[in-house]
Amino acid sequence: GAVVSQHPSWVICKSGTSVKIECRSLDFQATTMFWYRQFPKQSLMLMATSNEGSKATYEQGVEKDKFLINHASLTLSTLTVTSAHPEDSSFYICSAREVGGDPYEQYFGPGTRLTVT
Amino acid sequence: EDKVVQSPLSLVVHEGDTVTLNCSYEVTNFRSLLWYKQEKKAPTFLFMLTSSGIEKKSGRLSSILDKKELFSILNITATQTGDSAVYLCAVQSGSARQLTFGSGTQLTVLP
Numbered sequence: 001g002a003v004v005s006q007h008p009s010w011v012i013c014k015s016g017t018s019v020k021i022e023c024r025s026l027d028f029q030a031t032t033m034f035w036y037r038q039f040p041k042q043s044l045m046l047m048a049t050s051n052e053g054s055k056a057t058y059e060q061g062v063e064k065d066k067f068l069i070n071h072a073s074l075t076l077s078t079l080t081v082t083s084a085h086p087e088d089s090s091f092y093i094c095s096a097r098e099v100g101g102d103p104y105e106q107y108f109g110p111g112t113r114l115t116v117t
Numbered sequence: 118e119d120k121v122v123q124s125p126l127s128l129v130v131h132e133g134d135t136v137t138l139n140c141s142y143e144v145t146n147f148r149s150l151l152w153y154k155q156e157k158k159a160p161t162f163l164f165m166l167t168s169s170g171i172e173k174k175s176g177r178l179s180s181i182l183d184k185k186e187l188f189s190i191l192n193i194t195a196t197q198t199g200d201s202a203v204y205l206c207a208v209q210s211g212s213a214r215q216l217t218f219g220s221g222t223q224l225t226v227l228p
Contacts, residue, residue, distance in 0.1 A: 034215060043205060043218040044160070093159050097214070106216065108159040 003027055004096050006109035013084055013116055020080045021112045023094030029074035030096035034106065035067075038091040050077045074099065084116040119144040123206050123219035131227050134196050138222045140206030141188040148209040150182055150189050151216070155203045163191070163204075196226045 003026040013019050023033055031052050036044040048069050050056040056069035068080040077096075081088055091113050095106040120143045130136055142150065149167045153160030164173045166182035166189060173180050177196075182189045193200055203223050207216040 032214075036218075043220045044207075044216075046215055046217070049215055095216075105165070106214075108161075111159045 002098065002101075002105075002107045004094065004107045004109040006092075006094060006112050008112060009110060010113040011115070013114070015085055015116055016083055018080055018082045019084055019114060020078055021092055021094075021114075023077045023079070023096070023109050025075045025096045025098070025107070028096075028101070028107075029099040030077075031074065031099050032097045033071060033077040034095045034097075035069060035077075035079050036093045036095070038093060038111075044093060047079075081114065084114070086116045089114055089116045119208065119210055119217040121206055121208050121217050121219035123204075123222050125222060126220065127223040127225070129225045129227065130196055132197055134226075135192065135194045136196060136224060138191040138193075138204050138206075138224070139188065140190070140219055142206075142208045142217075142219075143187065144208050144210040144217060146210050146212070147184070148211075148214055151207045151209065152180055152189070152191050153205040153207065155205055155221070160205055193224075196224075198226050198228055200224060201226045 005024045007022045033050045035047045037047050038044045046059050047062045048056045048058045050069045050071040052071045058064045071077040091111050093111040094109045122141050124139045151165045152163040164180045169184040177194045180191045203221040205221045206219040
């Protein structure tokens with residue numbers, strides 16, 4: 001149980017276009033989902049915390065108008081990278097916390113590798 | 118600002134060796150400390166520690182937390198080449214229980 005999927009697993013896009021990444025909890029409901037970014041040979045950096053039905057909370061230095069997060073249901077959160085540039089190329093990972101589950105536990109998705117050319 | 122520091126940054130050992138990875142932290146409103154193993158993709162969960170002094174063990178891996186000194190160690194005994202990975206330490210804090218990750222330790226186990 002407790003499986004999180006991400007789609008797509010990898011994407012290549014041209015500079016200036018927008019890309020949407022989906023994060024789904026497959027067999028549980030998640031009130032809270034987290035979005036992380038990981039640059040090569042670096043650790044995961046939390047970008048934002050997404051709560052179902054409310055606005056996401058962004059970490060300092062993360063542009064909310066550039067990284068649009070929507071958490072419209074208890075099983076789906078989306079991250080849209082708008083007007084992507086090469087410096088946005090990174091590995092984007094989501095995690096989810098189960099409704100009524102252990103508050104300590106987060107389940108990670110497999111990640112999405114974004115390359116902006 | 119919450120901070121998690123791991124050491125060493127990288128480690129190269131031979132099969133059969135025992136390794137100890139370190140993680141120290143400074144966070145407000147500590148909830149738990151977690152260890153993950155990351156190979157090519159997203160991290161896979163190893164341990165979650167909330168109480169001091171209680172060792173968690175899974176096969177050749179074990180971990181312990183010291184909440185007074187604010188650190189944790191991850192031990193791997195009888196290492197195998199399949200243990201080669203980046204080991205991440207993360208601390209969960211705050212009301213939202215978000216994770217702050219350390220930079221990771223790159224472990225390479227040579228045959």
